Amino acid sequence: MKSVTFKNRTWDVAAELHVPADFDESKKYAAIVCVHPGSSCKGQTAGLYASKLAEQGFVAIAFDASFQGESGGEPRYIEDPATRVEDVRCAVDYLVTLPYIDEEKIGVLGVCAGGGYAVNAAMTEHRIKAVGTVVGANIGRLNREGDVIATLEAIGKQRTAEARGAEPLINNWIPNSIEERDAAGITDIDVSQAVDYYRTPRGKNACAPNKLRFTSVGSVIAFDAFHLVEDLLTQPIQIIVGSVPGAFGSLKDGQELYARVKSEKGLFVVEGATHYDLYDQPESVAKAVEKLVPFYKKHL
Template identity: 85%
Template sequence: MKSVTFKNRTWDVAAELRLPPGFDETQRYAAIVCVHPGSSCKGQTAGLYAAQLAEQGFVTIAFDASFQGESGGEPRYLEDPATRVEDVRCAVDYLVTLPFVDDERIGVLGVCAGGGYAVNAALTEKRIKAVGSVVGANIGALNRAGDAIATLEAIGKQRTAEARGAEPMITPWIPNSTQERDAAGITEANVDVFQAVEYYRTPRGQNACAPNRLRFTSMGSVIAFDAFHLVEELLNQPIQIITGSVPGVFGSKKDGQELYRRVKGEKDLFVVEGATHYDLYDQPEPVAKAVAKLVPFYRKHLGA
């Protein structure tokens, strides 16, 4: 693995490029862009999948989203769906400049919201030849599930305040600690949020590039985003959808089923029995099952 950067507009996007065992720079390899969840970074679950796929013969790249982690872009802590999708395109732009990457054999893999962004990018980025989604979630639909109008009104008031000189509102994505989670009364019955804190805010998956900070006003763009809009018309690449069997509030099981139903072309839905959303982030057995499904999928459609 080596640290690299590529451009999105005027800023640098920080990434980790992984090369397969026995790498030969005179050869041309299939490559996979790995897209991290919302609130995450390249060193967490996207990097884990990138590492395991590289071990199987692929060149992989995982990156920090623009405005987040070690990537550039202002303002900080923005979750901007259009830019998140553009990050994917820019990662492809970078890969096609590498002499050892076959530009006809590029795929994408996204986890959670990154799965939704990966699908959305593939709608218009036809240099992507195969799409993988692990517990892929439609982040816009998730955030419309509550009182979206009230949230949008609050965003408008906050933008007015900031336009008049107030400090930006930076909020946490999830409770900042297990103690804060428990004090809020979040129990294992709310499996996704409960395990999100376990993953992001304890040594299990904690990473300095994912500080649990979100610019509140950016949620307006998130609420209006639909990762699966026009899937029926524009997604012509083969897709491998992977979910856990345990449902949760983040909706990845439901979103995976919806995506499978809506895709008109070549598709497969693989359900990892007994697995929760966050089990498929980093737990060895569920991740191994997902990778065992992804590798032959990418080999079939990209070669290796």
């Protein structure tokens, strides 16, 4: 694995390029772009899957989203769906400049919100030949749950305040510690395990500081990762979900995506697995990889 950068517009996107153990620059390789969840970074679950795919002979790239982690872009800590999708396209731009990448054999794999972004990008980026999702979630759908109009009104007031000189409002994606989670009485399995993953040594990473600029949520609310998927997604897709439902809704999103896609498709349910089991737990990840590897080898 080596650190690299590629451009999105005027800033650098920080990435890690994973290559097979017997890598030979004189050969041609299939490549897979790995897209991380919301609030995450290249060194967490996306990087784990990239390393697993490299072990199976692929070149895989995982990157920090623009405005986040070690990537550039201002303002910091925003979640901008259009730019997240453009990050994927720019990763493909970078891969096609590498002499050892077969440009006709580029795929994408997204985890959680990264799965929704991967699908959305592939709809209009047909240099991508195969699409995989692991607990893929439609981040727009998730953020439209609850009193969305009140949220939009609050965003408008905050933008007005910031336009007049107030400090940006930076929230946490999830409770910042196990103690904070427990004090809040959170029992949902997805939120509870998110804290276990992101805010403890299990998966904590300095590039994922659990910060979200509140005003950017407006663009997330208006985003639908699966809009036009019936018409524009022509590539084969492998959808992987866990059987245990939670508040993030990746199980129902995976089922909806499978029902709507008209191209060659597969839905694999990892029985007994939660959303976060498929981030890093060896048994669940192994089952996902065992399904993804033959899928990519067939189509790339």
